[in-house]
Amino acid sequence: MTIKVGDQLPSATFRVATADGPVPKSSEEIFKNKKVVLFAVPGAFTPTCHKNHLPSFIARADELFAKGVSVIAVTAVNDPFVLAAWEKASNAEGKILFLSDGNADFAKAIGMDFDASAAGLGTRSKRYSMLVDDGEVLILNVEDVPSKADKTNADVLLTQF
Numbered sequence: 001m002t003i004k005v006g007d008q009l010p011s012a013t014f015r016v017a018t019a020d021g022p023v024p025k026s027s028e029e030i031f032k033n034k035k036v037v038l039f040a041v042p043g044a045f046t047p048t049c050h051k052n053h054l055p056s057f058i059a060r061a062d063e064l065f066a067k068g069v070s071v072i073a074v075t076a077v078n079d080p081f082v083l084a085a086w087e088k089a090s091n092a093e094g095k096i097l098f099l100s101d102g103n104a105d106f107a108k109a110i111g112m113d114f115d116a117s118a119a120g121l122g123t124r125s126k127r128y129s130m131l132v133d134d135g136e137v138l139i140l141n142v143e144d145v146p147s148k149a150d151k152t153n154a155d156v157l158l159t160q161f
Helices: 027-031 047-059 061-066 080-089 105-109 154-159
Strands: 013-018 021-026 035-041 071-076 097-100 113-115 123-125 128-133 136-142
Touching: 013 027, 013 080, 021 027, 035 047, 047 061, 047 071, 047 154, 061 071, 061 154, 080 097, 105 123, 128 154, 136 154
Parallel strands: 035 071, 071 097
Antiparallel strands: 013 021, 013 097, 035 128, 113 123, 128 136
């Protein structure tokens, strides 16, 4: 089943890097009683993700927070160590919450996984952005092509609420 506007996000466990190592973070901790922007990328440090998609949310973070967003989070099918390095390299600390979906469990649960094995990348997440309020999907944008961030960047999302 592919997630759609009006659906509740499924229960899931992400991993977040901390000074003491990776720790689990439940979807309930992230989304309960909060307005959250969640966007997904096929892979940390990949060209479109690193040069376009993530930077759009870093640049527009203050505007999103001004619209009542509590958390801006990115998820990727990468381990928490890679995401921690990406967070640091992108100067996103304190603006974006980096959520590791290392086994693609969340991506699969919401029908946003795809097989990138032909490129040697295994299972990945489709590129999307969404606005979630207390676990309910209010806005959902999905890219047709993984190498594009035209429909899912922060500029587009900001025009939708």
